[in-house]
Amino acid sequence: MVKVEVELKNETGLHARPASLFVKEASKYVSDVTIIKDDTEYNGKSIMGILSIGASKGDKITIKAEGEDEQEAAEALKKLVESNFGE
Amino acid sequence: MKGIGASPGIAIGKVLVKEETKVEVEKKSIEDTKAEIERLQEARERSKEQIEKLYNHALENIGKDEAKIFEAHMLILDDPEYFGQVENKIKSENANAEWALKTVTDTFVAMFENMDNEYMRERAADIKDVSGRVLKLLLGIDTTDFSNLDEEVIIVAKDLTPSDTAQMDKEKVIGFVTEIGGRTSHSAIMARTLEIPAVVGVEGILEAAQNGDTIVFDGDEGEVYVNPEEKVIEGYEDKKKKYEEFKEKLEELKGAKSVTKDGVEVELVANIGTPKDVEGVIRNDGEGIGLYRTEFLYMDRDKLPTEDEQFEAYKEVVEKLEGKPVVIRTLDIGGDKELPYLDLPEEMNPFLGYRAIRLCLDKTDIFKTQLRALLRASAYGNLKIMFPMISSIAEVRQAKKILEEVKEELRSENVEFDDNIEVGMMIEIPAAAVMSDLFAKEVDFFSIGTNDLIQYTTAVDRMNQKISYLYSQFHPALLRLVKQVIDNAHKEGIWVGMCGEAAGDPKLIPVLLGMGLDEFSMSPISILRARWIIRNTSKEEMEEMVNKVLNMATAEEVEKFIDENISVL
Numbered sequence: 328m329v330k331v332e333v334e335l336k337n338e339t340g341l342h343a344r345p346a347s348l349f350v351k352e353a354s355k356y357v358s359d360v361t362i363i364k365d366d367t368e369y370n371g372k373s374i375m376g377i378l379s380i381g382a383s384k385g386d387k388i389t390i391k392a393e394g395e396d397e398q399e400a401a402e403a404l405k406k407l408v409e410s411n412f413g414e
Numbered sequence: 415m416k417g418i419g420a421s422p423g424i425a426i427g428k429v430l431v432k433e434e435t436k437v438e439v440e441k442k443s444i445e446d447t448k449a450e451i452e453r454l455q456e457a458r459e460r461s462k463e464q465i466e467k468l469y470n471h472a473l474e475n476i477g478k479d480e481a482k483i484f485e486a487h488m489l490i491l492d493d494p495e496y497f498g499q500v501e502n503k504i505k506s507e508n509a510n511a512e513w514a515l516k517t518v519t520d521t522f523v524a525m526f527e528n529m530d531n532e533y534m535r536e537r538a539a540d541i542k543d544v545s546g547r548v549l550k551l552l553l554g555i556d557t558t559d560f561s562n563l564d565e566e567v568i569i570v571a572k573d574l575t576p577s578d579t580a581q582m583d584k585e586k587v588i589g590f591v592t593e594i595g596g597r598t599s600h601s602a603i604m605a606r607t608l609e610i611p612a613v614v615g616v617e618g619i620l621e622a623a624q625n626g627d628t629i630v631f632d633g634d635e636g637e638v639y640v641n642p643e644e645k646v647i648e649g650y651e652d653k654k655k656k657y658e659e660f661k662e663k664l665e666e667l668k669g670a671k672s673v674t675k676d677g678v679e680v681e682l683v684a685n686i687g688t689p690k691d692v693e694g695v696i697r698n699d700g701e702g703i704g705l706y707r708t709e710f711l712y713m714d715r716d717k718l719p720t721e722d723e724q725f726e727a728y729k730e731v732v733e734k735l736e737g738k739p740v741v742i743r744t745l746d747i748g749g750d751k752e753l754p755y756l757d758l759p760e761e762m763n764p765f766l767g768y769r770a771i772r773l774c775l776d777k778t779d780i781f782k783t784q785l786r787a788l789l790r791a792s793a794y795g796n797l798k799i800m801f802p803m804i805s806s807i808a809e810v811r812q813a814k815k816i817l818e819e820v821k822e823e824l825r826s827e828n829v830e831f832d833d834n835i836e837v838g839m840m841i842e843i844p845a846a847a848v849m850s851d852l853f854a855k856e857v858d859f860f861s862i863g864t865n866d867l868i869q870y871t872t873a874v875d876r877m878n879q880k881i882s883y884l885y886s887q888f889h890p891a892l893l894r895l896v897k898q899v900i901d902n903a904h905k906e907g908i909w910v911g912m913c914g915e916a917a918g919d920p921k922l923i924p925v926l927l928g929m930g931l932d933e934f935s936m937s938p939i940s941i942l943r944a945r946w947i948i949r950n951t952s953k954e955e956m957e958e959m960v961n962k963v964l965n966m967a968t969a970e971e972v973e974k975f976i977d978e979n980i981s982v983l
Contacts, residue, residue, distance in 0.1 A: 343754070343755060345716070347486075372493075374496060375522055375526075383757060
């Protein structure tokens with residue numbers, strides 16, 4: 328299991344386009360991807376799950392990956408968030 | 415019956431009702447849950463095929479923005495959490511797929527509808543649209559199909575979703591009438607895009623109209639008749655014929671000057687929202703753009719547009735206009751137009767709140783990005799910048815100061831732009847109208863935004879139906895303000911335009927001519943009609959009329975006087 332903590336620095340947080348980009352990226356890996364915010368876990372491959380977090384700019388989230396390609400998955404998702412989703 | 419005219423023209427035809435199938439779902443006990451899950455999977459697969467088709471159809475026939483909606487639908491259909499929960503429900507409760515789907519969907523919809531963010535609330539509609547599709551497939555219910563029609567129809571519906579309009583056969587659907595919605599709802603916008611007549615917000619229409627009924631309506635006035643007497647149909651056929659004849663007569667005015675009988679030339683320009691609209695402006699022989707509302711560049715997306723994206727849009731418009739004037743208004747967001755991704759706190763009085771220039775002068779990074787894009791585009795044509803919602807001199811000065819800073823930046827980067835670019839402001843707040851003598855020394859032109867000016871002058875919320883009778887462009891207070899603004903502008907030698915609904919109003923055009931308005935900006939489809947009116951009006955005669963109108967006490971009096979003494983239509 329790999330866990331990384333990241334801060335959302337983009338304008339829109341985990342809404343709209345960033346949320347769908349996150350889902351699309353997470354779905355590329357076989358590992359389970361979970362987002363943890365305020366001790367609650369959300370399915371990282373679920374658009375509705377991610378939208379329901381309501382994470383905004385400045386929030387910190389933990390990305391957890393568990394499975395065969397957990398290292399790659401966590402790495403790629405961390406990069407995506409840190410690139411501000413290309414905004 | 416009466417609704418809101420959403421797209422002009424007269425339609426006479428047969429009703430096709432879009433069935434609102436009330437899908438009743440009961441919980442049933444299922445033995446073979448594995449087979450039930452497979453049934454769900456199958457419905458999901460078929461939904462995917464349908465949505466893919468709709469996506470492609472929308473992309474080819476309507477546009478990228480419309481197609482995007484189906485991308486979102488696809489993502490929901492692919493959601494493992496959503497369908498995982500449905501499958502769990504089937505297994506854990508030995509339940510049927512329909513009930514499981516409905517129960518899980520209801521929870522999600524309730525959750526999204528309760529969020530205090532408009533973007534999220536809109537997602538609830540997406541979830542409903544998607545789950546409704548899967549549910550209907552599970553139940554074997556046919557969705558009304560508008561893509562394969564044998565005869566011309568007028569669609570009557572509670573409301574039309576993107577799924578409906580995307581598959582509509584443009585040749586056969588000659589109009590639509592909906593029970594809910596306003597001028598800016600999806601159905602209304604689509605009707606105008608497809609150029610078919612429509613009326614929205616007709617209460618009780620679904621009860622009144624049935625398949626095969628004859629329906630007649632006027633997309634301007636909003637009047638709707640179901641199975642009317644022969645006399646009414648004849649009346650509307652006549653009206654339709656006249657409308658079409660008049661349209662032909664107007665065609666002949668393409669290329670003609672917008673000049674009054676006594677030789678005064680004015681400018682007839684168009685309001686647009688996107689570069690796509692330029693087509694309509696050229697088709698209707700507009701002499702330029704009097705208002706390019708840039709907020710659409712910022713709307714229906716999830717982040718701010720970049721400088722380059724904006725530059726491309728502005729450049730496209732000025733280039734297509736080939737040197738004709740293009741007035742571009744800087745971001746006017748807030749009020750009835752929200753940007754979900756800016757996550758602005760909800761306000762008690764958004765129309766009196768943090769919006770337009772107020773937001774731009776605060777979030778200067780957003781403002782500067784737009785000004786840079788505008789200045790860069792000014793090198794490619796005749797571009798003018800206009801600031802909205804100005805209420806104090808300090809705001810104009812501040813906005814101009816920022817514009818100068820941006821110019822300096824571009825100069826130091828050796829980027830080309832029009833250094834003599836005209837800078838103007840909207841007159842839509844009474845404070846600006848009253849002080850227009852001093853504002854006229856600060857800017858190169860005014861454009862009067864009547865929609866907001868009426869709302870602010872008369873303290874009437876233009877969205878509030880209960881008091882809509884108080885909202886009138888014939889209000890003497892408005893007309894006096896307009897006259898005052900025009901006179902003050904001319905004293906300082908600057909020109910005045912008008913870009914609210916009033917500028918295209920056939921009754922007001924002669925009055926505005928008499929007041930000395932220099933530029934009239936309206937929907938492209940109103941331009942030729944306005945030219946016809948102008949060419950049949952004498953400015954000198956109108957000047958006398960204006961003096962009488964300005965001394966009238968009520969809006970009703972003004973309108974009656976115009977009807978009886980001025981109207982040329």
